[in-house]
Every structure is written in C-alpha cells, then in structure tokens.
Amino acid sequence: MNLPTSALRRGAILTSILTLAAVLAACSGGGSADPSDDNSAGGTIAVIDGAVAISSDDLAFDANVIMATAGEAFTVTLTNNEANPHNFSVYVEEGGEAIVLGGIIGEGETDEVEVPALEPGEYFFVCDLHRDEMSGTIVVEG
Numbered sequence: 368m369n370l371p372t373s374a375l376r377r378g379a380i381l382t383s384i385l386t387l388a389a390v391l392a393a394c395s396g397g398g399s400a401d402p403s404d405d406n407s408a409g410g411t412i413a414v415i416d417g418a419v420a421i422s423s424d425d426l427a428f429d430a431n432v433i434m435a436t437a438g439e440a441f442t443v444t445l446t447n448n449e450a451n452p453h454n455f456s457v458y459v460e461e462g463g464e465a466i467v468l469g470g471i472i473g474e475g476e477t478d479e480v481e482v483p484a485l486e487p488g489e490y491f492f493v494c495d496l497h498r499d500e501m502s503g504t505i506v507v508e509g
C-alpha cells in the first residue's frame with residue numbers, strides 16, 4: 368500500500384491543529400497583543416538556499432523578522448534552548464488563517480517547519496504557546 372504523501376501530510380497537520388487547539392483552550396484569556404510586550408530579541412534573519420534557523424530562549428525568538436523570496440518554499444528550523452516548550456507557526460496575519468503549524472518542542476529539541484511558497488507580502492509568525500511574547504514578521508519579496 369502506498370499512501371500519497373499529501374494524505375500523510377494532511378494527517379500530520381490535522382494532528383498538530385488538534386494538539387494546538389487543546390493547548391490553546393487550556394491557556395486562553397491572554398488578552399490583547401501589545402507590541403511593546405513583545406520581548407523578542409529582535410534582529411533580522413534571511414532564508415538562504417531554502418533554509419533559515421531560528422532559536423528560542425528566555426521566552427523569545429532570537430529574531431523578529433525573517434526575509435524570504437516570493438514563490439520559493441523554505442524550511443525554518445527551530446531550536447529550543449530553554450525548558451519552556453515552544454513552536455513556530457505561520458499565519459496569513461495575526462489572528463488570521465494558519466499557513467503552517469509547527470510542532471511543540473522541549474528543551475534541546477529542534478523542529479523543521481516547511482513553509483510553502485508565498486506571495487509577496489508580510490506574514491505573521493508566532494509561538495502558539497506564547498503569543499504575547501514571541502512573534503514576528505516574515506517579509507516576502509520578489
């Protein structure tokens with residue numbers, strides 16, 4: 368039997384969504400997002416040869432802007448450097464439709480998040496567990 372990878376992928380994504388829904392339900396009531404609360408360390412990183420690496424520590428990503436090229440899918444590798452669990456997800460905009468939901472990882476773990484080819488524009492990335500503290504923008508050009 369040969370399952371198409373797209374079906375497997377849908378299953379994985381659905382599992383992620385269900386996991387996230389459970390997690391988000393457990394810790395709702397976060398209040399409105401105030402950009403001044405964002406303690407991301409700042410900095411801009413760029414996708415090179417279809418890949419970019421980001422890390423998390425002290426409830427922050429080590430970058431809050433990711434530069435990418437329109438029409439080219441890329442892989443974001445998240446490395447979690449602290450005990451708090453984190454993930455990396457991409458949305459059309461803050462509060463908008465999910466483009467890809469990353470898996471939740473613990474200390475010392477990594478997760479590779481496959482971001483599909485995007486149209487030029489700005490997109491929202493976030494740790495779904497720490498929406499008020501850990502977010503940024505993917506700037507897609509070209």
Ligand SMILES: [Cu+2]
Pocket residue numbers: 452453454494495496497501
């Ligand atoms: Cu987090």
